[in-house]
Amino acid sequence: MCITCGCETTGQEHGHQHRHDDGTVHSHVHSHEQGHVHGHEHGHEHGHEHGHEHGHEHGHEHGHEHEHGDASVSRARMTVETDILARNDRLAAANRAIFAQHGIFVLNLVSSPGSGKTTLLERTLKDLAGRFRCAVIEGDQQTDNDAVRIAATGVPVRQINTGTGCHLDAHMVRHALDHFDLHQLDLLLIENVGNLVCPASFDLGEHHKAVVLSVTEGEDKPLKYPQMFHAADVMLLNKVDLLPHVEFSVERCLEMARRVRPDATIFQVSARSGAGMDAWYEWLAAGVAGARNAVKKG
């Protein structure tokens, strides 16, 4: 698609792709300078009959020179229209393809620090041992304390230390995957860095973002951190065994969560007492089965 250009200093760049009868595809970029009339011909007709792919670059870049008053530079305006997170999104799509290929169900667990994510994981892994083959990626700024706790459950775990970084990204996850035998996995749980802001923007390739909120936190967190509670389609309200001891209205909290994400799947659980965990496990089982069946069909 070519855009008509011609405003004073704009040089538009276009990417072109041609497919030839023999199946070869050429792509090249060219730019139009000011006043350039669009109607050029690219005289590359290739009558060759060969099957291999080749890509040659056509240098259709027309430099242009204008007078810009007293400025000595020649400015060219280029339309880019590219998502800033495009690179992460590309890598996330690649991760998603790997998960789909191996039939692995993947969750990205997010929360503020101290919501009980790691305890929830420990309990889940112990209770599901023998039922599914699980693995965990642990994201923290520093230490491998959480990975040590997960390793004690006997599940393969890879710790990612982000240093000063406040979130995991798709690239980090891709490298962590190298440390697992993906053919031997049903369920991958990624525990993101404890942070209710930054991980919301970074797709890792997961099936679901699951946000963990504990009843010892404010019940209005869904409204205080709407980005995250909107991005997560699963919410686990954790530590419900402590409800008698804290001022926390489950009803109000869930109402606020549904305002930000009306279709959220919500579980009320206690990783300590085990309350509500069965519903969570059944949901995981359905996800694992779905990922597995998708491979069979594909």
Add this chain to the structure above:
Amino acid sequence: MHELAITQGIVDVCQEHARGRRVLEVVLEIGELAGVVPESVEFCFSAVTSGTLLDGARLVIQRIPGRGRCVDCRAEFGRSTYFDPCPECGGYQVEVLAGEELRVKELDLDEEEDRS
């Protein structure tokens, strides 16, 4: 401070497109619902661009207002948060039409200084 990573993403996109030319101006579109603070991006920009093709480039941030469409009554309305109800029917099932943009829109490049 994921704005640091976001800003690094901006630099990556710009360098990919500039292909060796110096970048004089970067125009960004940041939606109201994108979860990115423009002031933080500005703050990170000079630090992240130092020593790159973007060194000294002017940063222009265009804010895109949030817009939603009610899934129940189909009303369209401005929405600067993820939790404002539909002003017509009060519903919360709202489809986001605009406001999540996080894009490099345009670049001004210095054509004289082709280093590629």
